[in-house]
Amino acid sequence: MSRIEQFQYDNRIVRAFGTASFIWGLVGMLVGLIIAFQLIYPPLNFSQYGVPFLTFGRLRPLHTNAVIFAFVGNGMFTGIYYSLQRLLKARMFSDTLSWIHFWSWQVVILCAAVTLPMGLTNSSEYAELSWPIDILITLVWVVFGVNMFGTILKRREDHLYVAIWFYIATWVTVAILHIVRSFEIPYSLFGSYSVFAGIQDGLVQWWYGHNAVAFFLTTPYLGLMYYFLPKAANRPVYSYKLSIIHFWALIFIYIWAGPHHLLYTSMPDWVQSLGTVFSIMLIAPSWGGMLNGLLTLRGAWDRVRQDPVLKFLVVAVTAYGMATFEGPMLSIKSVNAISHFTDWTIAHVHVGALGWNGFLTFGMLYWLWPRIYRTNLYSTNLANIHFWVGTLGIIFYAVPMYWAGWTQYFMWREFTPEGTLAWGNFLDTVKQIVPMYIIRGAGGLMYFAGAAIGVYNLYKTGAQGSFLANEAAEAPARESYVPKAVAGEYWHKWIEGRPLQMLLFSTILIAIGGIVQIVPMVFIESQVPKISTVKPYTPLELTGRDLYIREGCVGCHSQMIRPFRAETERYGEYSKSGEYVYDRPFLFGSKRTGPDLMREGKKYPDSWHYNHMMDPTTMSPGSLMPAYPYLLDYDLDLSLLPSKIAALRTLGTPYPRNFEKEAIGKAKEQALVIAKSLNEQGIKDSGLENKEIVAIIAYLQRLGTDIKIQPVETSK
Amino acid sequence: MKKKKYLLLFFWLVASVSIWAQSATTPAGPDPQVGQLPQILTWVLICAAAALFFVAMLYMIKVNQFLYKRAIQLEARLNNVNLPEDADAPVIDPAGDDFWTRMRKKYWEDAVPIDREADIILHHDYDGIRELDNRLPPWWVNMFILTIVYGLGYMIYYHWGGSGLSQTQEYEQEVAVAKKEIALALAGKANAVDESNVVALTESGLLGEGELIYKGNCVACHGQKGEGGVGPNFTDEYWIHGGGIKNVFKTIKYGVPEKGMISWQAQLKPSDMQKVGSYILTLGGTNPPNPKAPQGVIWTETVAPQDSLGKDALPSPTK
Structure with missing residues (x-):
C-alpha cells in the first residue's frame, strides 16, 4: 500500500457559493413575484410614472437569469465544490482559482442585475446578456474548468464516480452552447447582432435554450443528486449499470431535442420531427436518474418521514x-x-x-x-x-x-x-x-x-x-496516473479512470445532434425558401426593432403565426421562414400574454399605436400591458445607426454600399412622415419625429407586410 | 438462452407497435381504400428498420465488451498478471421461481432484495458511497426500446416514405373542412347577411345587443357616445366612407386599413355586425359632449335602403 497523505478540504468556498445561492435565490424569486403580480395589476410596472426599469418586459429576463444562473448556478457550484473534493480525495486544484471563480461569477450576476433592467439585452432567452458579459462568462467558465480538471488530475481516487461524469459533461456542453449562442457582431459597447438570422437564429437559440435546461439545470443537479442522496439516505446507489446507460444516453439524446420549442413554426418539418422523436426517446434516459434516486431510497423510506x-x-x-x-x-x-x-x-x-x-x-x-x-x-x-x-x-x-x-x-x-x-x-x-x-x-x-x-x-x-x-x-497517494484495468471489472471502468477521454467522448456525443440539425439549416440555402418581396428593415424600422428588443416586448408577444385556422383567422397568413431572413436576432417569442404581432403592420392606424403606447387601456380596456409614456418623451437616438448598418451588412443584409452614410437622413425622413400622419390623425403634439415612439410605430407598421406586396390574395 | 430472450422481447415489441399503429393511422388518409398498400409497406419498413437498429445496438454493446476484455488482457500480459476465469455468473438463483415470477423478473422488475444486497455490492466506495450492481430495470429497458421504435416509426411515417401529412397539408385540410362546415351552417340562416342585403334593425332588443357590442369593441376609438376620438364622430351627418347601413356594414366588415379602421369580420359574426351597425345609425343627431369635428361629406340616402337593385347598386355619397 502506498503512503497515506494528509490534506484538507476547502469548506470556505462551499460556504461562499451556498450563501450566494440562497441570497440570489430570494432575489430571483422576489422578482418572479413582482412580475406575477404585474400580470394581475399592471400599475405595478410603474412605467406609467415614466420609470422604465421595472416593466414586465425588462424584469422577466432578470427573473429567469437570476433563478437559473444565480440561484441554481451558485447552488450547482456549492454542491460541486463540496462533493468534487470528497469524491476525488483532494483539495480543489487552486484556492485562488476557486475565489476568482466565485467573485467573477457574482460580478456576472451583478452585471445582469444592472443591465437587464436598463434594457441592455439581445433578447435570446437565457442568453440575454450583452456581449461583454458573454465574454466574462466564458472566462469564468474556463477558470471553473481549469480548477475542476486540475482537481481531477491530482486526485487520490483511481476512478471517477458517476457524479463527476455529469460534472464533466456539464462543463463541456455549457461551454460549447454558450460560445456558439454568443456568435454575434457588436455594434456598440453593449449592442450586438446575432450572426444567425431568423429561423436559423431560432434553431440555434433553442438548441442553446433547451440544453441550458439540460446541461445547466439537469446534468449538474443529477450529479449533485448522485452524491447527496445516497449520503443523506446512507444507502448504496441502486444500480451502477443504470448510471452508465442513462448518463451516456442522456447527454447524447438531450442535445437533439431543441427543435421541440419550434413545433408548428416555419422551421422545416424534418427538423421539427427530429425534435419530437428525440424528446420521446429522452424519457427513459431522464427517468434513469429518477429511478436510481428513488430506488436508492429502498430501505430508507421510513426515515423520509422524519428527515x-x-x-x-x-x-x-x-x-x-x-x-x-x-x-x-x-x-x-x-x-x-x-x-x-x-x-x-x-x-x-x-x-x-x-x-x-x-x-x-x-x-x-x-x-x-x-x-x-x-x-x-x-x-x-x-x-x-x-x-x-x-x-x-x-x-x-x-x-x-x-x-x-x-x-x-x-x-x-x-x-x-x-x-x-x-x-x-x-x-x-x-x-x-x-x-x-x-x-x-x-x-x-x-x-x-x-x-x-x-x-x-x-x-x-x-x-x-x-x-x-x-x-x-x-x-x-495514487500510484499511477493511468489506472490499470482489472479483470472481472465492468468494461466501463476503463473510461472512469481516464477523465480526458471521458471529456473527449462526451464532447463528441453532444456535438452530433447540434451538427446534424444546425449545419444544414445554416449552409443549405433551400432550407429557407427566399421570398422576393421581403426586404431589409429601413433605418428607422431597425431602430424601432431595437427598441422593441430593449423593452422586452418579445416576452409577451410572439411573431410566429402557426398554420392553424384559429391563428390565420385571428392574425393572418401563417408565417413563412423566408420572411425572417433579416431578423437578427429572431423574435418568435415563446409566450403570448398579448396577441401575436407577426402581421401587426398596417392593422391599426399610427395614432392607435401612439395612444396604445401612452396607455394601452384607452385602446383596449382591461389590457394587462404596461403603459409606455416614456417612449413619447425619450428623444430618438439615431447615432448608432451607421455602425448598426455596417454590422448587418457584414453579416449579409443587402444594404447598398455607403448606406450607413445616408441611414440617419433616411431615418429622419421616415420619422417626419410618421409624425405628420400622427398629427393628421389628431395627435396634437409637435416634434414627434424626434421621439422614440415614431421608430417603434415604424417597426410595428412594417411587421409582416412584406409578403402582402405580392398580388396574391386578401379578404376580398 | 440470452439470444432467445432478446428475440422474444423484440417480437413482443413489434407486435404491440403494429397494433398501436393501426389505430393511429386510420384517420390520417382521407380514403381508407387508397392508402392501404403504402401503409402496409410503411410498417414492413418500420419493422425492418427497427430490427436493424436493434441488432446494431446489440452489436455495439458486444464490440464494446470485446474491446474492453482485449484491453484487460493486453494490460495483464504487460504486467505479467494471470487472469482469473471470466466471472460472469448470474447473481440470482432462478431455481424455485414459478413461471410468472420468471416473466416478471425478465420483463418487468428484477431488483435484488435488500437482504441479499451484499451479493451485488461493488467493492469500491466513493467518500462512503457504495454502488449496487442491480440489473437495469427491465421495464425501463423495454420503455427505452419502445420509444426508439416509436421514433423510427415517426420518422418513417412522416419523412422516409410514409403517408404522414406535412404541417402545411394539415392546415389546408383543416381549412377545407372548415369551409364546408361553414357553408352548411350558413345555409338559410340570418347570418348570411352581407353588405348587399343588410337592412337596418329597429327592434330595441336587437339594438340593445348592438350597443353592447359597441361598448365592447368600438368606444376606444369612436367614444362612449359616438362622439369620436381617434376615429370619426358618428353623431353628425358627415360620413367618410358613406352612411346608411350597407356602407356602415361594409366599413365594419372589411375595415379601411389605410385610414386605421380595422376589419372585424374575423371577430364579429355577420349578424353582430348588422346589430352594431344599426346601433351606430341610431346615434345620429344625439349631440354628445366633446364632439369631434365633422369629417367626410354630408350623407343623404339617394337610394332607398330597402331597394333591391343588386350588389353594385350601393348608395353613393353626394358631392
Whole structure:
C-alpha cells in the first residue's frame, strides 16, 4: 500500500457559493413575484410614472437569469465544490482559482442585475446578456474548468464516480452552447447582432435554450443528486449499470431535442420531427436518474418521514420525473399546439425549477450546512414548515397555470358555427385567466415564504455552530496516473479512470445532434425558401426593432403565426421562414400574454399605436400591458445607426454600399412622415419625429407586410 | 438462452407497435381504400428498420465488451498478471421461481432484495458511497426500446416514405373542412347577411345587443357616445366612407386599413355586425359632449335602403 497523505478540504468556498445561492435565490424569486403580480395589476410596472426599469418586459429576463444562473448556478457550484473534493480525495486544484471563480461569477450576476433592467439585452432567452458579459462568462467558465480538471488530475481516487461524469459533461456542453449562442457582431459597447438570422437564429437559440435546461439545470443537479442522496439516505446507489446507460444516453439524446420549442413554426418539418422523436426517446434516459434516486431510497423510506433533507430530495427527484415525462409529451406536435405560447409551458418549467432545482438545492443546503458548521440543524420544525409551505406553493403555482394554459388555448381556437372566432378579441381570453394568475401569485408567495424560512434556519444554524474552514482528511497517494484495468471489472471502468477521454467522448456525443440539425439549416440555402418581396428593415424600422428588443416586448408577444385556422383567422397568413431572413436576432417569442404581432403592420392606424403606447387601456380596456409614456418623451437616438448598418451588412443584409452614410437622413425622413400622419390623425403634439415612439410605430407598421406586396390574395 | 430472450422481447415489441399503429393511422388518409398498400409497406419498413437498429445496438454493446476484455488482457500480459476465469455468473438463483415470477423478473422488475444486497455490492466506495450492481430495470429497458421504435416509426411515417401529412397539408385540410362546415351552417340562416342585403334593425332588443357590442369593441376609438376620438364622430351627418347601413356594414366588415379602421369580420359574426351597425345609425343627431369635428361629406340616402337593385347598386355619397 502506498503512503497515506494528509490534506484538507476547502469548506470556505462551499460556504461562499451556498450563501450566494440562497441570497440570489430570494432575489430571483422576489422578482418572479413582482412580475406575477404585474400580470394581475399592471400599475405595478410603474412605467406609467415614466420609470422604465421595472416593466414586465425588462424584469422577466432578470427573473429567469437570476433563478437559473444565480440561484441554481451558485447552488450547482456549492454542491460541486463540496462533493468534487470528497469524491476525488483532494483539495480543489487552486484556492485562488476557486475565489476568482466565485467573485467573477457574482460580478456576472451583478452585471445582469444592472443591465437587464436598463434594457441592455439581445433578447435570446437565457442568453440575454450583452456581449461583454458573454465574454466574462466564458472566462469564468474556463477558470471553473481549469480548477475542476486540475482537481481531477491530482486526485487520490483511481476512478471517477458517476457524479463527476455529469460534472464533466456539464462543463463541456455549457461551454460549447454558450460560445456558439454568443456568435454575434457588436455594434456598440453593449449592442450586438446575432450572426444567425431568423429561423436559423431560432434553431440555434433553442438548441442553446433547451440544453441550458439540460446541461445547466439537469446534468449538474443529477450529479449533485448522485452524491447527496445516497449520503443523506446512507444507502448504496441502486444500480451502477443504470448510471452508465442513462448518463451516456442522456447527454447524447438531450442535445437533439431543441427543435421541440419550434413545433408548428416555419422551421422545416424534418427538423421539427427530429425534435419530437428525440424528446420521446429522452424519457427513459431522464427517468434513469429518477429511478436510481428513488430506488436508492429502498430501505430508507421510513426515515423520509422524519428527515427533512430526505423529504426535499424525494420531492425534487419526483418533480424531476414528472417534468421529464411531461417534456416529451409536450414535444408531440398535437400536444405542443396547446402548450406552446400558453401558460402550460410556464407551469411545466416551474415544476422543474421550483421542484427539482429548488428543492434539491434546499435539501442539499440543509444537509451540508450543519456539517460545515459542526452542529445540528437549528430547527427541524422550521425545515418541515419550509417543506410543506414550499410543496403547497408548487401545487398552487402549477395547477392554476395548467388550467390557464388549457383555458386560453381552447378559447383561442373556438369558432362559432358561422366560422368566426368565438373570442375574436384576444383580451377576452386574457381576462378569463386573470383569476388563475391570482392563485399562481399566491402559490409563488408561499414558495417564497418557505425559502425565506429556510434561509433564516440556515443562518441560525451557522450562528449556533462553529465553522470548519479546512476539513482535515487523509487518503493513500495514487500510484499511477493511468489506472490499470482489472479483470472481472465492468468494461466501463476503463473510461472512469481516464477523465480526458471521458471529456473527449462526451464532447463528441453532444456535438452530433447540434451538427446534424444546425449545419444544414445554416449552409443549405433551400432550407429557407427566399421570398422576393421581403426586404431589409429601413433605418428607422431597425431602430424601432431595437427598441422593441430593449423593452422586452418579445416576452409577451410572439411573431410566429402557426398554420392553424384559429391563428390565420385571428392574425393572418401563417408565417413563412423566408420572411425572417433579416431578423437578427429572431423574435418568435415563446409566450403570448398579448396577441401575436407577426402581421401587426398596417392593422391599426399610427395614432392607435401612439395612444396604445401612452396607455394601452384607452385602446383596449382591461389590457394587462404596461403603459409606455416614456417612449413619447425619450428623444430618438439615431447615432448608432451607421455602425448598426455596417454590422448587418457584414453579416449579409443587402444594404447598398455607403448606406450607413445616408441611414440617419433616411431615418429622419421616415420619422417626419410618421409624425405628420400622427398629427393628421389628431395627435396634437409637435416634434414627434424626434421621439422614440415614431421608430417603434415604424417597426410595428412594417411587421409582416412584406409578403402582402405580392398580388396574391386578401379578404376580398 | 440470452439470444432467445432478446428475440422474444423484440417480437413482443413489434407486435404491440403494429397494433398501436393501426389505430393511429386510420384517420390520417382521407380514403381508407387508397392508402392501404403504402401503409402496409410503411410498417414492413418500420419493422425492418427497427430490427436493424436493434441488432446494431446489440452489436455495439458486444464490440464494446470485446474491446474492453482485449484491453484487460493486453494490460495483464504487460504486467505479467494471470487472469482469473471470466466471472460472469448470474447473481440470482432462478431455481424455485414459478413461471410468472420468471416473466416478471425478465420483463418487468428484477431488483435484488435488500437482504441479499451484499451479493451485488461493488467493492469500491466513493467518500462512503457504495454502488449496487442491480440489473437495469427491465421495464425501463423495454420503455427505452419502445420509444426508439416509436421514433423510427415517426420518422418513417412522416419523412422516409410514409403517408404522414406535412404541417402545411394539415392546415389546408383543416381549412377545407372548415369551409364546408361553414357553408352548411350558413345555409338559410340570418347570418348570411352581407353588405348587399343588410337592412337596418329597429327592434330595441336587437339594438340593445348592438350597443353592447359597441361598448365592447368600438368606444376606444369612436367614444362612449359616438362622439369620436381617434376615429370619426358618428353623431353628425358627415360620413367618410358613406352612411346608411350597407356602407356602415361594409366599413365594419372589411375595415379601411389605410385610414386605421380595422376589419372585424374575423371577430364579429355577420349578424353582430348588422346589430352594431344599426346601433351606430341610431346615434345620429344625439349631440354628445366633446364632439369631434365633422369629417367626410354630408350623407343623404339617394337610394332607398330597402331597394333591391343588386350588389353594385350601393348608395353613393353626394358631392
